[in-house]
Amino acid sequence: MKCWIICTETCEEKHLREKMICRMLLLISLISCVCGTLVVKVTQTSYQAEENDNITLEWMFTPRTKSSSTSLNIFCEMYTDDEVSVLYHVHEGDEVPESQDKQFAGRVQCDKDALREGRIRLHVSRLRTNDSGLYLCKVRTDDGTSFGRRWLNVTGTMVEDLKQTGTVQTSSDCLKMSVYMGANC
Numbered sequence: 001m002k003c004w005i006i007c008t009e010t011c012e013e014k015h016l017r018e019k020m021i022c023r024m025l026l027l028i029s030l031i032s033c034v035c036g037t038l039v040v041k042v043t044q045t046s047y048q049a050e051e052n053d054n055i056t057l058e059w060m061f062t063p064r065t066k067s068s069s070t071s072l073n074i075f076c077e078m079y080t081d082d083e084v085s086v087l088y089h090v091h092e093g094d095e096v097p098e099s100q101d102k103q104f105a106g107r108v109q110c111d112k113d114a115l116r117e118g119r120i121r122l123h124v125s126r127l128r129t130n131d132s133g134l135y136l137c138k139v140r141t142d143d144g145t146s147f148g149r150r151w152l153n154v155t156g157t158m159v160e161d162l163k164q165t166g167t168v169q170t171s172s173d174c175l176k177m178s179v180y181m182g183a184n185c
Contacts, residue, residue, distance in 0.1 A: 040139050040148035047152045054125045059137045059148045063118035073140040074120060078104075078152075080133040087135065088122055103130070127154045 041060045049055050059076075074090040078101075085101035088108055100108065104124070111121035120137055132154045138147040 040137065040146040042148040042150050045150050047150065049127050049152065049154050051127055051129055051154055051156045053127050053154075054123065055127060055152070057122045057124065057135060057150065057152070058114075059120040059139070059150075061118050061120070061139050061141075061146065062143075063116070063141075071142045074137065076120070076122065076135065076137040078131070078133045078135050080130075087124075088120075088137075103128075129154050129156050 039061065043058060043060070047055060047057070072090060072093050074088065075086070076088040078085045078087055085103050086099050087101070087104050088110060089096040089099040095110070107125050109123045109125075111119070111123070114121040120139070124131065132152055134149055134151055136147055136149045138145065
């Protein structure tokens, strides 16, 4: 009986050792997977701009030399309380301009040289107040899928605010008086 207990303990130890080796191998394989995944980064999480300004929104990812350009998929969208609008779309390395929302038609240009270096640089011209919102850019390659997000707040000019709402948002009461009454302060 005593012999069997010793044998059982040895068997349990062997089983625990095998289990530990399996866990270590799994951990090593998971670490190598995580190191190879795609990560999309942003340098600036929010932007402030005025109506009719131009702006460049940028996201960065690590391009892989082993991946072909046909494995690149990019989908950039703008989210507001009311809707989701497509800003820019690349499918298997080719731009898909017909998927772009009409709100951005003719106003968004992508820097192709920067794209080859792993930077998505979207130049948005003639900003409008309804361009304000959350911008999300999803990137998919052979190395994985990731996304980056940023906020854009576009404010109207004082003249446009006055035309549209009859009020001007400013901290200076003197300026308000001069706009409404033509008074000199």
